[in-house]
Amino acid sequence: MALKIEARDVSVYFGNAQILHNVNLGIEEKTVTAIIGPSGCGKTTFLRTLNRLNDLSPDFRMEGEILLGGENIYQMDPIILRRRVGMVFQKPNPFPMSIFDNVAYGLRLQGIKDKRLLQEKVKTALIAAGLWEEVQNRLSSNAFDLSGGQQQRLCIARAIAVDPEVLLMDEPTSALDPAATSRVEELILELKKNYTIVLVTHNMYQAARVSDFTAFFLSGYLVEFNKTDIIFTNPKDERTQRYVTGKFG
Amino acid sequence: MDLRRELSVRHYSTNSRAEKVFRFASTAAAVLASFTVALIIFFMCMPALKALSQVPLSAFFSTTWNPRGYSGSSWGILPFIAGSLWTTVIALVISVPLSFLAAVFSSQFMSKALRSATDVFFSLLAGIPSVIMGFLALTAIAPLIAKVFHLSSGLTMLNGGITLAIMVLPTMVSVLSDAFQNIPEIYKEGALALGASKWQAAIGVLFQFVKPAFISSVLLSFGRAIGETMAVIMAVGNVAMIPKSPLQPGETMTGVLAIEMPETVAGSTHYNVLFLIGLILLLIALLVNYLSGLITSKVRVKIQ
Amino acid sequence: MRKTSDSAWVVVSGVAYFSAVIFVIWVAVHLYILSEGKLSLEFLFTNPTNGMTAGGVFAPLFGSLYLALWVLVISTPLGVLAGVYFAEFAPDNTLTRLLRSSIRTLSGVPAIVFGLFGLAFFVRLMNLRLSLLSSALTLSVMNLPVIITTTEEALRLVPNAQKEAAIALGANAWEVWRDVSFKYASGGMLSGLFLALSRALGETAPILLTGVVFYQPTVTLDPTKSFMALPYHIFILATQHSKFAEVLPIAAASGFILLIIVLLIRILAYIYSRRIQRWL
Numbered sequence: 001m002a003l004k005i006e007a008r009d010v011s012v013y014f015g016n017a018q019i020l021h022n023v024n025l026g027i028e029e030k031t032v033t034a035i036i037g038p039s040g041c042g043k044t045t046f047l048r049t050l051n052r053l054n055d056l057s058p059d060f061r062m063e064g065e066i067l068l069g070g071e072n073i074y075q076m077d078p079i080i081l082r083r084r085v086g087m088v089f090q091k092p093n094p095f096p097m098s099i100f101d102n103v104a105y106g107l108r109l110q111g112i113k114d115k116r117l118l119q120e121k122v123k124t125a126l127i128a129a130g131l132w133e134e135v136q137n138r139l140s141s142n143a144f145d146l147s148g149g150q151q152q153r154l155c156i157a158r159a160i161a162v163d164p165e166v167l168l169m170d171e172p173t174s175a176l177d178p179a180a181t182s183r184v185e186e187l188i189l190e191l192k193k194n195y196t197i198v199l200v201t202h203n204m205y206q207a208a209r210v211s212d213f214t215a216f217f218l219s220g221y222l223v224e225f226n227k228t229d230i231i232f233t234n235p236k237d238e239r240t241q242r243y244v245t246g247k248f249g
Numbered sequence: 250m251d252l253r254r255e256l257s258v259r260h261y262s263t264n265s266r267a268e269k270v271f272r273f274a275s276t277a278a279a280v281l282a283s284f285t286v287a288l289i290i291f292f293m294c295m296p297a298l299k300a301l302s303q304v305p306l307s308a309f310f311s312t313t314w315n316p317r318g319y320s321g322s323s324w325g326i327l328p329f330i331a332g333s334l335w336t337t338v339i340a341l342v343i344s345v346p347l348s349f350l351a352a353v354f355s356s357q358f359m360s361k362a363l364r365s366a367t368d369v370f371f372s373l374l375a376g377i378p379s380v381i382m383g384f385l386a387l388t389a390i391a392p393l394i395a396k397v398f399h400l401s402s403g404l405t406m407l408n409g410g411i412t413l414a415i416m417v418l419p420t421m422v423s424v425l426s427d428a429f430q431n432i433p434e435i436y437k438e439g440a441l442a443l444g445a446s447k448w449q450a451a452i453g454v455l456f457q458f459v460k461p462a463f464i465s466s467v468l469l470s471f472g473r474a475i476g477e478t479m480a481v482i483m484a485v486g487n488v489a490m491i492p493k494s495p496l497q498p499g500e501t502m503t504g505v506l507a508i509e510m511p512e513t514v515a516g517s518t519h520y521n522v523l524f525l526i527g528l529i530l531l532l533i534a535l536l537v538n539y540l541s542g543l544i545t546s547k548v549r550v551k552i553q
Numbered sequence: 554m555r556k557t558s559d560s561a562w563v564v565v566s567g568v569a570y571f572s573a574v575i576f577v578i579w580v581a582v583h584l585y586i587l588s589e590g591k592l593s594l595e596f597l598f599t600n601p602t603n604g605m606t607a608g609g610v611f612a613p614l615f616g617s618l619y620l621a622l623w624v625l626v627i628s629t630p631l632g633v634l635a636g637v638y639f640a641e642f643a644p645d646n647t648l649t650r651l652l653r654s655s656i657r658t659l660s661g662v663p664a665i666v667f668g669l670f671g672l673a674f675f676v677r678l679m680n681l682r683l684s685l686l687s688s689a690l691t692l693s694v695m696n697l698p699v700i701i702t703t704t705e706e707a708l709r710l711v712p713n714a715q716k717e718a719a720i721a722l723g724a725n726a727w728e729v730w731r732d733v734s735f736k737y738a739s740g741g742m743l744s745g746l747f748l749a750l751s752r753a754l755g756e757t758a759p760i761l762l763t764g765v766v767f768y769q770p771t772v773t774l775d776p777t778k779s780f781m782a783l784p785y786h787i788f789i790l791a792t793q794h795s796k797f798a799e800v801l802p803i804a805a806a807s808g809f810i811l812l813i814i815v816l817l818i819r820i821l822a823y824i825y826s827r828r829i830q831r832w833l
Contacts, residue, residue, distance in 0.1 A: 051721060058645060079265075079723045087721040093714040096736060105732070106722040155718070162722065268727040275642060278634035282697050283655035289662060289694075292673045347569050354566035369823050370574040376819040377580060378755030379664075380784040381808050384791050388801070389583060418573060476663025478758040479784070483792055503665045503758075510669070510762055515677060527669045531662060538661035542654075 002069075004029040004166060004196040005050060009064035012045055012220075014057060019045050022064070023222045025215060032188060032197045034211035034228065036204055038243070041217040043200045047168050050198065051085040052078050069165070083110065085166040086159035091175045092151035094143035094158070099135050102143050102154055106162035121161055128194075129157035130187050149180025156187065160195065167195045171202060185210050204244060208232050216240045290531070297528040300521035309525075314489040316509070316519045324522050326529075331491040332406070332499035333530075336481060337474040339410025339495055344418050345467060351418075352425035368423075375419035383483030386412040391484065398496055404486035407495040412484045413477055417470035424469070428462035429455065461544050468541035472534045478503040502530045581812055587805035596806060600770055601786075610807050613786035615772050616685075616765075617754050617811075620782060623689035624753040628696045629746060635697070636704025636742075641726065641734075660698035664758040667695045671763040686776040688760040695759055696749040703748070703826075707741025708734055740825045747822035755815045757784040783811045 005027040012020040020042045027033045035043045045054065052073060054060045066073045073081050083106070094102050103122045112118060122139075126132040131153040135146070143154060152172060159167060169188070173181040188197060188210045201207050207214050207228065214231040216224045216239075224231065224240045235241045304324050311325030355364055390411055391403030432455055456463075486498025487508060500508075506527055513520045585592070599609035635656075643649040671691030681687045711734045719729045757765075766779045767789050773780075790804035791797075 053717065053721060056717075056720070079725060082721055082723040089714060089718065089721075091714060093712075093718045095715065095718065095733065105719070109723055109728060158718075158722070265725060268725040271727040271730065272642060275634040275638035278631050279638035279643070279652055279701075282631060282635040282659075282701060283652040285694050285697065286655045286659045286662070288674070289659075289666070289670045292670050292678075293666065296673065350566035350569035351573065354563070354570040358563055358567070359570075367571075367574055369820065370577050372823050373577045373816050373819055374573050376751055376755070376815055377577070378757075378784055378811060378815055380755070380757050380787050381580065381584070381812050384787060384804065384808050385580060385583065387791055388587065388805075415576065422570075422573070472661055476665070478663070478665045479788060483788070503663065506665050506669065507758060507761055510672070524669060524673070527666050531666045534661050534663050534666075535658060538658065542657065 002029050004069060006067040010066060011063040012049060013061040015059040020220045025222060025225055027196060027198060029196050030192060031212040032192045032199060032210055033213040033215060034207035035200045035215045035217060036207050037217035042220040043217050044170055047170055047198060047200050050168055051082050051087055083162050084164055085168060086164035087168045088155050088159050088172045090171045092148060092155050094151050094154050097143060098140045099143050099154060100139040103157050103161050105158060125157040125161035128160055129153045131157055149176050149183060152176060152184060165196060167197045169197060169199045171200055216243060293524060293528045293531055296521040296524035300525040303518045303521060312491055326526055328489045328491050329500055329502040329505050329526060332501040333475050335406040335492055335499060336409035336413055336501060337471055339407060340413035340417060340474045341467060341471060343410060343414035344421060348418055348421035348425055351422045352429055355426045356429035371419040371422055379477060379479040382412055382416055382480040386480060386484035400496060404498050405496050406485060406492050406499050409481045409485040412480050413474040416477060416480060417473050421466045421470050424462055424466040425459060428459040432458045465541045465544045468537050472537035476503065476534050478507050482507055502526050584805050584809040584812060587802060588809055589802040591802045591806040592809060612769060612772050613781040613783045616780040617783040620685055620689055621750055621753040623776060624692045625750060627689055628693035628700055628749060632697050632700025633704050633742060636701045640705045640708035656698050656701055664756055667691055668759045668762040671759060676763055683764045683779050684777045685764055685780045688764040691759045691763050692753050696752060699748050700745045703745025704742050707738035711737040744822045744826035747818050751815045751818040755784055757788055783807060
């Protein structure tokens with residue numbers, strides 16, 4: 001299977017502080033890769049390098065390279081990159097617009113104006129995000145009227161509406177209740193048929209439930225990366241062992 | 250390779266021209282706006298420097314101002330400096346204690362709800378056009394002064410001072426009130442626990458915290474008062490002599506500029522000297538603002 | 554003992570606070586009384602006549618409003634764009650600090666000095682002569698700091714999460730501003746514009762030297778001509794008219810109109826500055 005994303009010797013600095021140290025990681029197409037580790041280990045920073053969102057921070061510096069489908073992401077237009085790599089954030093952040101306009105936003109950015117095409121793509125995205133049935137009759141109502149779990153599924157729909165190849169998810173269920181959390185986890189298992197998913201989570205049980213591969217980060221180092229069942233049942237590194245059996249927590 | 254995806258993702262528009270224009274326009278606007286203050290100083294300096302070459306420096310230190318004198322012109326600017334100082338100092342003497350009292354009341358003794366209802370009035374007070382304040386000085390305050398002090402006319406430095414005091418009050422009250430509200434509760438409670446009444450707590454302990462804001466706001470108000478034109482013109486009588494008491498009329502720097510400039514021939518010595526007065530006024534205002542900003546930033550550094 | 558002196562202080566400071574509140578109301582009432590019934594709709598729409606001892610304030614009122622329109626047209630794009638720069642694009646270095654302090658310095662310049670600058674620069678150097686355009690440009694320069702500061706502050710309050718959501722979907726800086734920031738910041742920006750508007754209507758010193766005149770009976774839309782303005786009209790009537798007693802009611806009435814307009818705009822500015830716009 002082809003490597004969708006490759007990180008080669010990636011080190012990240014914010015000013016003088018080094019956040020990531022020589023990370024080497026290869027993510028396979030149409031799989032779910034979970035990134036786990038204690039708070040502050042650099043998981044979110046690593047995720048945000050994949051769509052160059054860290055570029056927004058003024059003192060950000062990266063060494064090494066990241067390839068998307070074989071291409072260096074710093075040699076492509078960041079706008080194009082972000083169409084190919086979508087992101088869902090920790091706290092649901094829908095725009096102050098209608099449900100329809102939220103999902104259609106990325107499409108409109110690309111210049112798609114045809115009403116029927118937009119409607120078709122919005123419907124497809126909402127179905128794929130498992131939200132269509134709940135909102136099909138109120139597409140023009142305010143996105144903020146939805147519950148937290150629904151808002152997050154809306155954000156997922158918004159991200160996949162532009163047909164990305166990769167979906168980055170930064171602790172997508174940490175702000176949701178258990179029912180909404182399991183809905184999103186089911187969704188991830190469905191979505192991986194079409195998208196490559198990279199999932200940052202502080203919940204090891206979630207990682208064990210939905211991911212095919214797991215990467216364990218500690219203090220900015222990638223300690224171990226392997227198939228999820230190996231990481232959780234027979235980790236090679238002692239630190240991984242300690243973390244997954246709850247000593248770090 | 251998923252061709253359908255390739256096409257849909259790469260070949261639609263990216264609106265990058267709009268973005269380039271946006272970035273350029275906003276940068277240009279910021280540079281242009283920042284440049285204007287240098288421009289202003291430059292254009293004040295040009296005629297002012299000419300004045301310095303046309304009139305000997307000692308002439309400015311006289312107390313006689315007579316630009317169109319029969320037997321030669323006198324360029325003494327001391328009356329105007331005196332007039333500006335008289336009105337500004339009186340304004341501060343009146344407004345500083347008043348604003349302090351009002352700010353303490355607002356921050357310590359008022360509920361948040363009531364405060365937000367009445368705070369808008371201070372914004373309105375600050376928004377009263379100076380012409381209206383001047384009209385008030387002329388029609389309401391001056392007659393009062395004349396009556397109280399048995400003068401033939403109430404157009405005096407005192408009138409100007411009172412009017413200016415009303416105009417600088419809102420800013421001072423809001424700065425001080427904010428400063429008082431920013432004091433952490435623990436200090437207030439600590440003072441109260443020691444047995445001090447709310448009022449004594451305010452004056453004794455809390456004042457230390459608001460000292461920088463206090464000084465800064467006094468400086469700001471000084472700058473505002475000395476730069477005020479229309480209200481003062483209508484209040485002080487505009488006689489170009491040094492007032493010996495607050496009950497005498499006088500003329501301020503802003504006043505002579507507003508009154509004499511419209512009648513002056515461009516490029517003449519009179520014109521240039523007026524610009525010199527304007528430059529002095531500008532430098533005083535800028536200095537005072539600079540000092541005020543310095544004090545506030547020193548506090549910010551201290552807090553960090 | 555302590556209690557009585559304490560409550561005395563409370564009363565005194567309370568009086569100090571509320572006197573400001575009462576003063577605003579008193580000003581309006583005082584002007585209204587002095588206007589001796591001259592206020593009417595007719596007053597608003599007829600021109601001054603008879604050497605200003607009769608008639609209304611149409612020409613000065615129109616002149617002020619038209620001047621304010623020009624000031625907004627000139628200063629809004631410039632001020633808003635500059636505010637955008639400081640909020641979104643300015644790097645954190647010495648040059649930016651220099652630019653920022655220049656703007657802050659500009660806000661400390663006295664109004665009459667702006668008038669002198671306008672005279673030297675717009676009227677004479679740029680040869681715009683004594684005209685509405687010169688005055689509008691002068692007032693625009695004077696209003697830049699207010700607009701820039703309120704715009705920048707409003708933009709800083711836009712939630713980062715919203716901006717990141719747009720960027721993660723491929724929006725560029727312009728699109729982020731147009732689709733996200735502008736919506737959240739528009740209330741604050743509008744507040745700054747209202748403040749600028751209130752000053753454009755109420756200030757006399759900057760226009761005194763750059764284009765306002767006492768008598769210009771023909772109302773024109775031509776900005777290269779001189780114009781009448783309400784605050785200047787009041788000033789002249791109150792200080793330089795030979796028949797002071799006769800024109801006093803007219804001056805008071807004009808003052809009342811000016812005051813009410815300016816205060817209403819200020820109230821709008823205050824309302825908009827407090828509105829947290831989440832959903833438009």
